[in-house]
Amino acid sequence: MTETLTDPVAPGTAVPVLEARDLTKHFHVRRGRSRSTVHAVENVSLALPRASVTAVVGESGSGKSTLARMLARIITPTSGQLLLDGKETPTGQRHRQEYAGRVQLVLQDPFASLNPVHSIRYHLTRPLKIHHLADGDLDGAMESLLRRVALDPPARFIDKYPHELSGGQRQRVAIARALAVRPDVLLADEPVSMLDVSIRLGVLNLLADLREKSRLAILYVTHDIASARYLADKIVVMYAGELVESAPSAELTDSPAHPYTQLLLSAAPDPARAEPPSLAGRGTPPSLVSPPSGCRFHPRCPHAMAVCREQRPPSVTVSSGHTAACWLHASDLSPAQAKPIAKEAR
Amino acid sequence: MSAAVAPVTAGGGPVNGPLHLGDPVLEIRGLCVDYGVGEDAVHAVVDASLTLRRGQVLGLAGESGSGKSTLAYAATRLLREPGVITGGEVLFHSRPNAQSGPNAVTGTADLLDLDEGELQRVRWSEISVVMQSALNALNPVASIGHQITDVLRAHRPDLNRAGRTNRAIELLEMVGITGDRLSSYPHELSGGMRQRAMIAMALALEPQVVIMDEPTTALDVVTQREILEELIRLRDDLGFAALFITHDLSLLIELADEIAVMYAGRLVERAPSESLFRAPRHPYTHGLLNSFPPMHGERVAMTGITGSPPDLRAIPSGCAFHPRCLHAMDRCSVDEPQLVPLSHGPVPAGRSPREVACWLHDPRSAVPVPEELAQPDPAGPAPDAPAAQQQEGTS
Numbered sequence: 202m203t204e205t206l207t208d209p210v211a212p213g214t215a216v217p218v219l220e221a222r223d224l225t226k227h228f229h230v231r232r233g234r235s236r237s238t239v240h241a242v243e244n245v246s247l248a249l250p251r252a253s254v255t256a257v258v259g260e261s262g263s264g265k266s267t268l269a270r271m272l273a274r275i276i277t278p279t280s281g282q283l284l285l286d287g288k289e290t291p292t293g294q295r296h297r298q299e300y301a302g303r304v305q306l307v308l309q310d311p312f313a314s315l316n317p318v319h320s321i322r323y324h325l326t327r328p329l330k331i332h333h334l335a336d337g338d339l340d341g342a343m344e345s346l347l348r349r350v351a352l353d354p355p356a357r358f359i360d361k362y363p364h365e366l367s368g369g370q371r372q373r374v375a376i377a378r379a380l381a382v383r384p385d386v387l388l389a390d391e392p393v394s395m396l397d398v399s400i401r402l403g404v405l406n407l408l409a410d411l412r413e414k415s416r417l418a419i420l421y422v423t424h425d426i427a428s429a430r431y432l433a434d435k436i437v438v439m440y441a442g443e444l445v446e447s448a449p450s451a452e453l454t455d456s457p458a459h460p461y462t463q464l465l466l467s468a469a470p471d472p473a474r475a476e477p478p479s480l481a482g483r484g485t486p487p488s489l490v491s492p493p494s495g496c497r498f499h500p501r502c503p504h505a506m507a508v509c510r511e512q513r514p515p516s517v518t519v520s521s522g523h524t525a526a527c528w529l530h531a532s533d534l535s536p537a538q539a540k541p542i543a544k545e546a547r
Numbered sequence: 548m549s550a551a552v553a554p555v556t557a558g559g560g561p562v563n564g565p566l567h568l569g570d571p572v573l574e575i576r577g578l579c580v581d582y583g584v585g586e587d588a589v590h591a592v593v594d595a596s597l598t599l600r601r602g603q604v605l606g607l608a609g610e611s612g613s614g615k616s617t618l619a620y621a622a623t624r625l626l627r628e629p630g631v632i633t634g635g636e637v638l639f640h641s642r643p644n645a646q647s648g649p650n651a652v653t654g655t656a657d658l659l660d661l662d663e664g665e666l667q668r669v670r671w672s673e674i675s676v677v678m679q680s681a682l683n684a685l686n687p688v689a690s691i692g693h694q695i696t697d698v699l700r701a702h703r704p705d706l707n708r709a710g711r712t713n714r715a716i717e718l719l720e721m722v723g724i725t726g727d728r729l730s731s732y733p734h735e736l737s738g739g740m741r742q743r744a745m746i747a748m749a750l751a752l753e754p755q756v757v758i759m760d761e762p763t764t765a766l767d768v769v770t771q772r773e774i775l776e777e778l779i780r781l782r783d784d785l786g787f788a789a790l791f792i793t794h795d796l797s798l799l800i801e802l803a804d805e806i807a808v809m810y811a812g813r814l815v816e817r818a819p820s821e822s823l824f825r826a827p828r829h830p831y832t833h834g835l836l837n838s839f840p841p842m843h844g845e846r847v848a849m850t851g852i853t854g855s856p857p858d859l860r861a862i863p864s865g866c867a868f869h870p871r872c873l874h875a876m877d878r879c880s881v882d883e884p885q886l887v888p889l890s891h892g893p894v895p896a897g898r899s900p901r902e903v904a905c906w907l908h909d910p911r912s913a914v915p916v917p918e919e920l921a922q923p924d925p926a927g928p929a930p931d932a933p934a935a936q937q938q939e940g941t942s
Contacts, residue, residue, distance in 0.1 A: 260767035367855040397610040398794055398838050402851030409848075424767065427797075431840030431849070454842060468772035471842045472800035472824050483773055485737055 216287040217248035224281035249418040256433035264442040273306040305379035309391040311371035315363040328381035369400035441497040448523035458525035508538035568602035569897020578635035606803030614812040675749040679761040692729030739770035811867035826922040
């Protein structure tokens with residue numbers, strides 16, 4: 202299936218480039234003789250349409266990085282499907298390179314993800330050679346890559362080593378390396394959190410540019426909900442391995458439907474806030490070895506009801522394109538199910 | 548050693564009243580810090596002057612390498628080799644309380660002149676530090692309770708074993724950790740609890756000054772918010788002054804009473820938080836504020852600041868920010884602007900005048916101040932209401 206740049210179908214309506222269905226990852230851990238299972242990601246479905254940015258927001262341990270790594274096929278899901286252009290991707294090592302040619306991952310720390318003993322030239326040559334993409338003109342290909350990530354003039358950067366570049370420049374090299382294989386999907390795991398504040402926007406704007414000009418499907422994993430609102434078309438919020446809410450980004454931040462999203466927003470720094478916020482649902486995320494029954498947020502939730510303790514909440518459509526996995530938005534609850542539960546009883 | 552025995556309240560509550568709120572407690576004047584010596588020395592902090600007032604949270608904002616941590620560590624004499632303090636003074640106006648113990652330092656002292664013995668009496672009991680990484684700062688093989696009682700054993704000879712344990716439990720409960728966690732080891736606590744334990748330890752002797760270096764940076768937003776709430780409550784109860792260092796300017800605006808912004812080792816602007824947010828005067832502050840996407844309103848493209856922070860080994864001439872500045876003039880690449888008061892009107896007691904280091908605001912400058920750097924200051928250009936005796940916490 203080939204797409205042209207003049208594809209008239211609006212993002213969201215076409216078949217997404219990459220789609221995850223019910224991805225689940227359980228890590229089996231052994232400590233001494235005891236075995237346990239970490240329920241890191243549970244039944245997450247996500248679609249990455251062409252020419253759009255989807256942000257995954259969550260705290261540490263929410264499973265957002267595990268999700269990104271499953272989408273990159275670095276981690277094999279325990280169950281669930283990955284669909285590329287609507288077709289299930291063949292598993293097995295043989296197809297890995299083919300998949301990597303379509304889906305690329307950019308990591309958080311450009312100090313760690315670039316090899317300090319190799320020049321930028323080497324880093325960019327590798328994917329071009331491995332994927333047979335240079336067509337003889339390696340230098341030309343590398344120069345255009347560096348220009349695309351605004352490292353201009355390329356000659357100034359190409360023979361430098363990672364330590365000779367600033368953090369922002371290094372992250373741009375990491376993005377250029379990912380772009381070398383001409384992917385359709387770019388997975389960016391906290392790409393700006395290690396960078397200095399004043400240069401973060403530059404990298405975010407670069408991602409926005411790649412969405413517009415190269416029509417990439419981008420996954421932006423972050424803990425910073427303000428930057429997700431800035432960059433993304435859609436935000437999904439994860440809590441304790443589950444997807445709790447999904448909506449167009451301005452709608453999610455302006456009218457959050459899930460109590461956890463509301464908590465996150467009230468805790469996030471906001472200089473424009475007049476009054477100090479009041480946090481509803483204090484505390485910390487649960488252990489993923491024995492996650493709470495029903496809704497994983499119920500032990501902290503200010504609105505927890507009897508049903509929240511017993512059953513996993515369904516994904517409820519709050520408004521067009523806005524879903525929340527929360528019983529508060531379910532319509533036909535019996536009075537017994539809707540009975541509030543005391544904090545101590547959870 | 549055992550000269551004047553101060554009144555002792557074993558595990559008592561706050562003793563200091565609101566009498567001295569707003570008075571300077573730590574005055575940093577012209578502090579210069581180099582890394583290395585001679586020709587190759589890197590000037591990490593250049594001519595920094597700051598006043599920390601009682602009951603105040605002073606935020607110190609800057610990017611990595613701006614010298615914000617170096618400034619704090621130099622001021623408390625915690626700076627390690629190859630850091631060298633090459634000039635300036637750090638005046639500590641001590642007014643010890645009962646929790647300080649019998650050996651407390653009274654009166655004004657220049658911390659840069661104190662010998663090791665005197666420093667030991669000031670550190671922790673009067674000025675304490677909370678580091679960024681609690682996991683590195685806490686001893687992994689000693690329980691939390693052991694580490695807190697250790698502090699008390701060193702500085703509070705008047706407390707016996709039971710008194711120390713009681714005080715340790717009281718401190719943990721003060722920061723929201725139950726007393727039964729006393730026997731826990733650092734690895735058994737979550738990141739947030741470790742950071743709370745650090746704060747409990749820093750407050751163990753009810754210091755007059757607490758210096759916090761990115762205390763919540765490694766934490767998730769909910770935990771961060773909880774700890775900051777706790778911190779403000781403790782500040783209101785105990786009346787200490789806090790120097791809060793972070794790169795997160797958006798957080799500081801909510802938290803701090805006053806903010807100082809550093810760039811390439813220099814203080815470039817200092818103002819009350821609200822004024823700094825609504826009416827920044829330095830182009831760098833303005834750029835930094837515009838690097839944080841807002842949580843509300845129309846989504847518009849933002850640019851941040853072009854270029855990247857300078858290498859301290861090759862600081863640009865004149866104003867260090869001029870290569871990245873949208874309003875740079877010829878003069879900016881030649882003369883270095885000094886941090887000077889913006890207006891010459893009266894300043895209320897317990898406050899410092901608003902200051903900026905930028906040629907755009909030089910009264911002799913022929914160039915009009917760009918509009919975005921001339922927004923009306925919510926605190927007023929020349930604040931009236933003089934002699935407000937105490938500055939209330941603005942949390």
